[in-house]
Amino acid sequence: MSTNGHHEKKRLEHPPNSIKIKIQRREKDGAPEYWETFEIPYRRNLNVISALMEIRKDPITIEGKQTTPPVWDMSCLEQVCGICTMVIDGGVRQSCSALIDDLLLASGGDTVTLQPMSKFPNVRDLKVDRSRMFEHLKQVHSWIELDGTYDLGPGPHIPNEVAQERYAYSRCMTCGCCLEACPQYHEDNYIGPQAIAQARLFNMHPTGKMEMDDRLNGLMGDDGITNCGNAQNCIQVCPMSIPLTRSIYETNRDVTVNGLLGWLKK
Amino acid sequence: MAGARSKIAIVGGGLAGLAAAMKIAEAGHDVDLISVVPVKRSHSVCAQGGINGAVNTKGEGDSPAKHLDDTVYGGDFLANQPPVKRMCDMAPQIIYLFDRMGVPFSRTREGLLDFRRFGGTLHHRTAFAGASTGQQLLYALDEQVRKWEVAGKVNKYEGWEMLSLVLDDHQVCRGLIAMDLQSLELRAFQADAVIMATGGPGLIFGKSTNSMTCTGSAVSACYQQGARYANGEFIQVHPTSIPGEDKLRLMSESARGEGGRVWVPKIEGDKRSPREIPENERWYFLEDKYPAYGNLVPRDIATREIFQVCLEGKGVGGENQVYLDLTHIPAETLTERLGAILEIYEMFVGDDPRYVPMRIFPGVHYSMGGLWVDFEQRTNIPGLFAAGECDYSIHGANRLGANSLVSCVYGGFTAAPSAIEYAQNVERRNTDTNGLYDGELNRQKGINDQIIRNEGSENQYKLHEEMGRVMTDNVTVVRYNDRLKATDEKLLELIDRFKHISINDSNLWATQAVPHARQLWNMMQLARVITLGALNRNESRGAHYKPDFPERNDDEWLKTTIAEYSEEAPVFSYEPVNVSLVEPRKRDYSKGKAKAAPVPEPGAELKSQGREQIWAEQGKVKDNESFKNVDNEK
Numbered sequence: 012m013s014t015n016g017h018h019e020k021k022r023l024e025h026p027p028n029s030i031k032i033k034i035q036r037r038e039k040d041g042a043p044e045y046w047e048t049f050e051i052p053y054r055r056n057l058n059v060i061s062a063l064m065e066i067r068k069d070p071i072t073i074e075g076k077q078t079t080p081p082v083w084d085m086s087c088l089e090q091v092c093g094i095c096t097m098v099i100d101g102g103v104r105q106s107c108s109a110l111i112d113d114l115l116l117a118s119g120g121d122t123v124t125l126q127p128m129s130k131f132p133n134v135r136d137l138k139v140d141r142s143r144m145f146e147h148l149k150q151v152h153s154w155i156e157l158d159g160t161y162d163l164g165p166g167p168h169i170p171n172e173v174a175q176e177r178y179a180y181s182r183c184m185t186c187g188c189c190l191e192a193c194p195q196y197h198e199d200n201y202i203g204p205q206a207i208a209q210a211r212l213f214n215m216h217p218t219g220k221m222e223m224d225d226r227l228n229g230l231m232g233d234d235g236i237t238n239c240g241n242a243q244n245c246i247q248v249c250p251m252s253i254p255l256t257r258s259i260y261e262t263n264r265d266v267t268v269n270g271l272l273g274w275l276k277k
Numbered sequence: 278m279a280g281a282r283s284k285i286a287i288v289g290g291g292l293a294g295l296a297a298a299m300k301i302a303e304a305g306h307d308v309d310l311i312s313v314v315p316v317k318r319s320h321s322v323c324a325q326g327g328i329n330g331a332v333n334t335k336g337e338g339d340s341p342a343k344h345l346d347d348t349v350y351g352g353d354f355l356a357n358q359p360p361v362k363r364m365c366d367m368a369p370q371i372i373y374l375f376d377r378m379g380v381p382f383s384r385t386r387e388g389l390l391d392f393r394r395f396g397g398t399l400h401h402r403t404a405f406a407g408a409s410t411g412q413q414l415l416y417a418l419d420e421q422v423r424k425w426e427v428a429g430k431v432n433k434y435e436g437w438e439m440l441s442l443v444l445d446d447h448q449v450c451r452g453l454i455a456m457d458l459q460s461l462e463l464r465a466f467q468a469d470a471v472i473m474a475t476g477g478p479g480l481i482f483g484k485s486t487n488s489m490t491c492t493g494s495a496v497s498a499c500y501q502q503g504a505r506y507a508n509g510e511f512i513q514v515h516p517t518s519i520p521g522e523d524k525l526r527l528m529s530e531s532a533r534g535e536g537g538r539v540w541v542p543k544i545e546g547d548k549r550s551p552r553e554i555p556e557n558e559r560w561y562f563l564e565d566k567y568p569a570y571g572n573l574v575p576r577d578i579a580t581r582e583i584f585q586v587c588l589e590g591k592g593v594g595g596e597n598q599v600y601l602d603l604t605h606i607p608a609e610t611l612t613e614r615l616g617a618i619l620e621i622y623e624m625f626v627g628d629d630p631r632y633v634p635m636r637i638f639p640g641v642h643y644s645m646g647g648l649w650v651d652f653e654q655r656t657n658i659p660g661l662f663a664a665g666e667c668d669y670s671i672h673g674a675n676r677l678g679a680n681s682l683v684s685c686v687y688g689g690f691t692a693a694p695s696a697i698e699y700a701q702n703v704e705r706r707n708t709d710t711n712g713l714y715d716g717e718l719n720r721q722k723g724i725n726d727q728i729i730r731n732e733g734s735e736n737q738y739k740l741h742e743e744m745g746r747v748m749t750d751n752v753t754v755v756r757y758n759d760r761l762k763a764t765d766e767k768l769l770e771l772i773d774r775f776k777h778i779s780i781n782d783s784n785l786w787a788t789q790a791v792p793h794a795r796q797l798w799n800m801m802q803l804a805r806v807i808t809l810g811a812l813n814r815n816e817s818r819g820a821h822y823k824p825d826f827p828e829r830n831d832d833e834w835l836k837t838t839i840a841e842y843s844e845e846a847p848v849f850s851y852e853p854v855n856v857s858l859v860e861p862r863k864r865d866y867s868k869g870k871a872k873a874a875p876v877p878e879p880g881a882e883l884k885s886q887g888r889e890q891i892w893a894e895q896g897k898v899k900d901n902e903s904f905k906n907v908d909n910e911k
Contacts, residue, residue, distance in 0.1 A: 020628075091409060092323075142315070149423060155378055155379040157421070168389065185315075
């Protein structure tokens with residue numbers, strides 16, 4: 012169907028009888044990594060999560076070896092919670108929205124490869140610990156200061172355009188794709204795009220603006236915004252299409268102005 | 278205790294739990310917040326369409342009193358009305374508070390909050406942030422609670438699962454036992470009060486619109502320790518979900534709120550693509566049968582109609598699916614107001630709903646039932662409170678769309694002061710707590726050890742699937758007593774087979790097998806409450822529909838179901854419903870609602886009925902005088 016310039020998506024015409032899921036595993040953080048491959052019957056509409064669920068029921072490798080069930084995180088399965096992020100066929104993304112048909116179409120093979128994100132401590136198998144991302148949100152004061160949560164009437168008038176622009180930033184689910192893809196981000200040396208975009212989200216709000224300095228100060232340290240190498244990988248992998256590079260550009264401008272003013276005030 | 282800082286444990290970091298945490302921290306007390314996932318990933322993120330509150334910015338004469346009427350009418354009069362009134366009164370304040378927190382609500386040309394229509398009302402009462410409102414509200418509370426975390430008032434335990442309450446010898450709640458999901462370490466959390474805010478139990482049905490964390494496990498643990506569970510048989514099946522292999526994904530009611538139309542081809546099994554079927558060969562069955570509310574009839578009704586159409590073989594292609602059509606609305610409008618949910622559909626189905634009608638079918642979505650609470654969110658166990666979907670209090674026999682977000686926040690905002698008040702005033706009467714925490718800790722450790730030791734031939738994931746299938750087949754849209762009886766027998770069989778499961782994981786570090794086994798046991802116990810509650814209730818009301826008893830029967834069944842645990846089977850009792858504010862009347866959505874008896878308000882007796890009526894008709898009156906501070910005319 013191609014009405015109104017709309018094209019129906021390409022579908023897998025000749026699916027295989029079974030598919031292979033190759034998983035990079037680790038018993039716990041610090042233990043050696045190893046690979047195991049599993050084979051499951053093909054069904055239409057499988058996603059990576061349902062393949063993993065099938066495997067965990069009775070984990071036997073392709074060599075016939077009984078093994079432990081692979082461990083991974085999952086929750087909403089609608090790509091809004093961000094928890095099930097992993098590296099799939101080399102690309103970082105949510106596993107709930109990774110459809111097996113699409114992956115096979117792209118690779119032309121019958122195997123899907125799963126790895127944990129590499130930039131975070133590996134808890135076990137495909138599960139990682141991203142708690143440092145929430146620490147980053149503390150660092151940039153990613154909230155609005157209220158006088159209190161009692162009834163003080165409505166917030167400020169805001170043009171819908173501003174609301175929509177903020178909404179785009181506010182959909183960040185702290186999944187970590189941007190950090191996984193960022194060549195500058197290693198072992199927490201750089202706060203990274205997600206926290207910068209959240210600082211931008213609150214700096215755009217009429218009330219949030221009032222604590223802009225606190226947020227910018229959080230971005231001016233050794234791990235701050237100047238570490239961005241402008242590789243622009245973040246915006247390529249963001250599942251929510253957040254304008255991350257723009258937020259870095261605009262926040263960098265604010266940091267510069269802020270730094271200048273701070274210097275002048277001295 | 279009075280005057281000292283209290284320690285309150287909150288279980289669950291969704292909207293209700295975070296709302297309570299924020300209020301408790303703000304009041305100067307300390308919070309331990311226990312959540313199976315990082316709180317920002319809680320199931321509240323899945324709520325799409327919006328949050329209800331009668332802010333009345335569209336000149337429609339909306340008011341909290343009308344919100345109350347819509348809510349109790351939509352709930353088929355099973356809800357106790359005083360807390361519903363308090364929620365509806367508080368709703369505009371709640372929306373304004375989120376506005377101040379910076380939630381990017383969609384706005385009007387004037388820069389005010391915009392509102393859209395939702396099911397079960399004729400008013401524009403639903404504030405929304407695109408089509409991911411739950412996510413946006415949750416993030417706002419997550420941010421505020423993070424601020425309190427930095428201030429040292431909130432300690433988060435993310436990746437911990439509650440296993441049981443710690444009760445003293447007076448059956449008073451003194452804290453809880455939780456398990457670290459990485460190390461399987463068990464820890465006792467001492468607390469002056471505990472608030473349950475763990476959400477719904479959708480996973481009992483196997484596939485549902487719920488997140489994988491929505492097992493109802495912790496609530497079931499409370500039930501098995503003596504907490505009452507109310508109205509368990511009332512399970513909302515959402516009319517529009519996207520069937521999937523791993524779950525049923527929600528297609529928000531806002532799609533219909535923005536003008537989406539539900540239809541099937543008039544010719545059964547019509548092979549043409551939907552766009553080739555002309556208007557006069559489409560059957561818009563909801564608009565046809567319910568001219569006043571059309572596609573926005575309440576969920577229980579829309580679900581039954583869609584179910585029936587498919588049962589009769591009139592579904593699209595003869596299958597269990599109907600069209601939900603947005604293609605008559607400009608693509609740009611759809612993108613701005615519904616973008617997030619259209620992306621979900623496109624991502625998982627492959628069609629773009631801006632140009633191709635969606636194919637949808639009902640899916641298990643929400644539990645109106647939950648822990649019994651009084652009007653201050655107190656359970657029957659002293660020191661134990663509940664808020665959000667895990668309590669039963671607001672929605673009666675059927676929840677209206679966009680009322681869940683507001684009820685979560687209302688529940689949290691009510692449970693918080695209630696728990697503080699309790700913690701500040703409780704007298705402990707020298708109760709011996711020596712060994713109390715260790716005793717419960719050891720009991721839980723014993724259960725874990727047993728699960729780990731078991732070497733049977735049963736597979737817990739297959740048991741879960743079997744339970745999901747039998748519950749979905751027999752305890753959802755249409756219910757028959759013989760099948761409900763058979764379902765309970767099946768559940769007893771599964772409970773018996775559970776004793777022979779083997780966890781199949783020799784690596785206990787971060788294993789998901791032990792937590793899942795514990796959840797499964799708890800789900801099976803709650804499944805019995807749901808099934809037997811449905812078996813007992815011989816009438817049809819809201820989401821509970823029995824063809825053999827097709828009418829609502831207020832004489833015998835205008836009462837709340839209460840289940841209490843016993844090893845043999847849940848013990849049921851019933852208590853009357855407080856209908857002191859709106860007199861029960863028959864639900865009929867085919868025409869405009871019959872006018873409700875006026876709602877008593879503070880000072881209402883001073884006003885002449887005649888003047889009230891004239892104002893109401895002119896759409897100028899604020900029905901609730903206590904709401905001066907949100908009056909638009911100011």
